[in-house]
Amino acid sequence: MASQASHSELKLHQPENFQFNSVPDSHDWLYLYDHPFADPIGPDSVPVIDLTYSKLIEKIGKACEEWGVFLITSHGIQPELLNQLGSQIHRLFALPTEVKLKVAKTEARMPGYGGVPSARFFPKFTWSEGFSITSSPREHAQKLWPDDYSSFCEVIEEYKKITRQLGCRLMHIMLLSLGLTEEEINHTAIGDSNKILTSMHLNSYPACPNPDRALGLVPHTDPGLVTILYQDGVSGLQVLRHKDGNGPARWVTVPFIPGTLVVNMGDLMHVLSNGRFHNVLHRAVVNKTDQRLSAGQFFVPPVDVNVGPLNRLITGSQPVYKSVPWLEYWKLRETLYDESLQAIKVDGHGKEEGEESTCKPRNFGFEHHFDLDKRIGARSNRYK
Structure with missing residues (x-):
């Protein structure tokens, strides 16, 4: 008898064509309105920065410090390349399901077609498809388009190369904003840009018959340093704003502005800044009429590098977080998911309001999933 695929393996790829008249129970998320939506205007306008x-x-x-996310213009990436990127992402996800499954992710091979790693933590499917690229896309592209794979590879590799340079420049500027000198930056975990590692994840969020009941991507923070996100023309990325003088905690939509890219902070940049930079909680929502496409480029340090608060930022005060190897922190994310930062907090820096204890791993097996509503609610209620 053939062995049954594990739940986590099934979560790596969901071979759906999304041709539903309504949202099936497998994709039905109940906790979408834990916080109000805010109009992205005035004090809730996501910063737009001309480089x-x-x-x-x-x-x-x-x-x-105030947002943890911003849009950039004058970034040096030509509109033609961005248009080509959007066309190639559309070309990829327009392939028949049986073709895409030729390069499906497995437990042993994470690049390829499928969902994001966090999918296995939840008992529901998201209304999305994904494709991960950790090095060259050529091996997978040859299986998808045996006679016509070069254009996909050329566009992806060119975009990755330019975006890598851009991301390293932005991280350098971020460290300068914290008061570091050039010499101090050279001695940080991310001082040598040649050692920075990147990966790319392409996303498709199909039009949904009941968008009020589906999620494209669950609320989460990114584990690495920074993420640069391309959007194809349809908004859907939302970030959670803290309760402040302008209102309660609220979801703010990051607008699509032609020619811009989205930059957001990850957990490790939050740790490096000793908590000054905001690792923004974000999610993706879907809509009834339009497919949304995006491409995230993720930046992380070398696996053997220790990441902790920068010395300049803890002079005369206690660090908020312990110094940990990046690989160890990644393993914590694999076990604790969004509670991993709490696990490396220094004693004396208590939990955020509404946050649960993170002292031990949880069993996230298919039969033992936690209550979904409470999980999503507890995560975002920390910002009330």
Whole structure:
């Protein structure tokens, strides 16, 4: 008898064509309205930063501390390349399901067609498809388009190369905004840009007959340093704003502005800044009429590098977080998911309001999933 696929393996790829008249129970999320939606105007306008701006260091530092996410213009990536990227992502996800499954992810091979790693933590499917690229896309592209794979590879590799340079430049500016000198930056975990590692994840969020009951991507923070996100023309990325003088905690939609890219902070940049930079909680919602496509480029340090608060930022005060190897932190994310930061907090820095204890791993087996509503609610209620 053939062995039955594990639940986590099934979560790596969901061979759906999304041709449903309504949202099936397998994709039905109940906790979408834990916080109100805010109009992205006035104080809830996501910062837009022109990279030719004369006070760039100050402006980026302010956005990292107050928002943890911002849009960039004048980034040097030509509109033609962005258009080609969007076309190639569309070409990929338009393939028949049986073709895409030729390069499906497995437990042993994470690049390829399938969902994001966090999918296995939840008992529901998201309304999305994904495709992960950790090195060259050529091996998979040859299986998808045996006679016509070169254009996909050329566009992806060119975009990855330029975006890598852009991301390293942005991280350098972020460290300058924290008061580090060039010499101090060279001695940080991310001082040598040649050692920074990147991966890419392409996303498709199909039109949904009942968008009020489906999620494209669950609320989460990114585990690495920073993420640069391309959006194809349809908004759907939402970030959670803390309760402040402008209102309660609320979901704010990051708008699509032609030619811009989205930059958001990850957990490790939050740790490096000793908590000053905001690792923004975000999610993706879907809509009834339009497919949404995006591409995230994720930046992480070398696996053997210890990541902890920068010395300059803990002079005269206690660090908020312990220093841990990046690989160890990644393993914590694999076990504790969104509670991993709490696990590396220094004693004396208590839990955020509404946050649960993270002292031990949980059993996330298919038969023992936690209550979904409570899980999503507890995560976002920390910001009330």
